Amino acid sequence: MKKILLVTASMIALSATAASAADLAARPYTKAPPPMVxxxxxxxxxxxxxxxxxxQSHDNRTVDGIGQAxxxxxxxxxxxxxxxxxxxTGGWVWGLEAQGNWxxxxxxxxxxxxxxxxxxxKTDAFGLFTGQIGYAWNNVxxxxxxxxxxxxxxxxxxxxGGALASSTGFDTRWSPTVGVGLEFAFSQGWSLGVEYNHIFEDTHGATFVTPAGVAVAGFHTGGDTDMVLGRLNYKFGGPIIAKY
Structure with a gap:
């Protein structure tokens, strides 16, 4: 009788163990969430x-030996x-740029x-040829x-009465320039910015020519130029990088 009870108890224990194992196997597997990107x-x-x-360009017109005109x-x-x-490189950004404007x-x-x-x-055109150095905070x-x-x-x-008395014609001049800008990339490749530029043209000697072709020297004219510009750029290559 004792043997029968022991066998029965063993069978009940094995059944319980098998049921527990089946329950464990049936539990669903939960995958860990991906890391933040x-x-x-x-x-x-x-x-x-x-x-x-x-x-805005300044003009301070003077005549040698006479004074300001x-x-x-x-x-x-x-x-x-x-x-x-x-x-x-890291947060630092270097660049070269050529700009032409009417x-x-x-x-x-x-x-x-x-x-x-x-x-x-009147200034009717200008060009800027510059190097850049800046620092980026992600897309700014x-x-x-x-x-x-x-x-x-x-x-x-x-x-x-308004008739032309004399003119320098097209006076093309090279000068130093500096500027500062802030740019914001709002989508893949596209960015908007605002920029301030200063051109150190200063005053310089100038020869005026009358409509009859007579050249008249002894004048000084010109001055620095300041500009505020809005900019829209499209960049090729260099996609957004995923950082883990």
């Missing part, structure tokens, strides 16, 4: 874009484009030396730039 924007690559904004600011709008390349920075004032006369000028880039600028300005004297 942070997207990091890479500023490396060629880019091309457009820009537009406002600028007029001083004023010529201002207006500008639109153009840029192309460049940037390299990013402009309409124009202004005038009365001629102090000729009552009723006018001193007038703050940078400084510097290099050379070329400007195309026309200086004039108008006689009383």
């Amino acid at each position: 942070a997207a990091v924007y890479d500023w490396t690559g060629f880019y091309i874009g457009i820009n537009g904004g406002w600028g 007029g001083s004023y600011d010529a201002n207006g709008g500008t639109v153009g484009g840029q192309v460049g390349y940037r390299w990013q 402009a309409d920075f124009s202004g005038s004032t009365g001629n102090v030396l000729v009552p009723g006369g006018t001193v007038r000028s 880039l703050l940078y400084a730039k510097g290099g050379a600028a070329v400007t195309d300005r026309n200086y004039q004297f108008l006689a009383p």
Whole structure:
């Protein structure tokens, strides 16, 4: 009788163990969640874009041995484009850029030396060739730039009544330039920015020519230029990097 009870108890224990094992095998497997991924924007690559904004050029017109003929600011709008390349190492970003713009920075004032006369000028184009250094916080880039600028300005004297008395024609001049900008990448390749530029043109000697072709020397004219530009760029290559 005892043997029968022992066998029965053993069979019950084995059945319970098998049932427990079956229950364990039936439990579903839960996969661990993937690690968090942070997207990091890479500023490396060629880019091309457009820009537009406002600028102001100063003109301080003087005549040697006589004095000032007029001083004023010529201002207006500008639109153009840029192309460049940037390299990013860690948070630091370096770049090279060429920019060309049409402009309409124009202004005038009365001629102090000729009552009723006018001193007038206009900047109709400029180019910037600069290097950049900046620091990026992911998709936000703050940078400084510097290099050379070329400007195309026309200086004039108008006689009383408005007739052209003399002009420098197209006065193309190279000058140093510096600037600073802030750029925000809002999608793959596309970025928006705002930029300030200063051109150190300063005053310089100039020869004016009358409509009859007579050259008149002894003048100094010109001055620095300031600009505020909005920019839209598209960058080729250098995709967003997944950082774990």
